[in-house]
Amino acid sequence: MPAARTLSRRLPVLLGLLLLGACAGPERIGLGVEDVRRPVDTTEPPWRSVGVVATAAGARCTGALVGPRHVLTAAHCLLDAHAKPLPPEAMVFVLGLAPGRPGLRAGVASVVRGPGFAAMPGPRPDPAVPADTDWALLTLDGGLPDQPA
Numbered sequence: 001m002p003a004a005r006t007l008s009r010r011l012p013v014l015l016g017l018l019l020l021g022a023c024a025g026p027e028r029i030g031l032g033v034e035d036v037r038r039p040v041d042t043t044e045p046p047w048r049s050v051g052v053v054a055t056a057a058g059a060r061c062t063g064a065l066v067g068p069r070h071v072l073t074a075a076h077c078l079l080d081a082h083a084k085p086l087p088p089e090a091m092v093f094v095l096g097l098a099p100g101r102p103g104l105r106a107g108v109a110s111v112v113r114g115p116g117f118a119a120m121p122g123p124r125p126d127p128a129v130p131a132d133t134d135w136a137l138l139t140l141d142g143g144l145p146d147q148p149a
Helices: 003-024
Strands: 050-055 060-067 070-073 091-095 104-113 136-140
Touching: 050 070, 091 136
Parallel strands: none
Antiparallel strands: 050 060, 050 091, 060 070, 070 136, 091 104, 104 136
């Protein structure tokens, strides 16, 4: 019997076993048996410097204030679906976003990406370039009120 025919007969059985195995335990992918995540107060350090970088392409990524007007994030978050860089005006940074609280919004005036960063459609970082090039520094347009140090 050819290998392809053998595989096609066994494939439904293998898929069924995988589904049963996935349903068997209480584990959550990436979390383990117990979910240890907990809400944090986004007005307290160090969480008050963490926000969301949102783009017109629909990306939502974590960003961290590293200065009064500077946010560090991942460069691959600032691309369109064809892996082309988005312009700064297609981005916004939201600080202090939490359930029941909209957060403070600021536009982006400029972007500096890691030297040598390259991406593939999807968008995802190109595996041929070093991982340490996948960063971007956003300069905000000054829309956030002064934040405590």
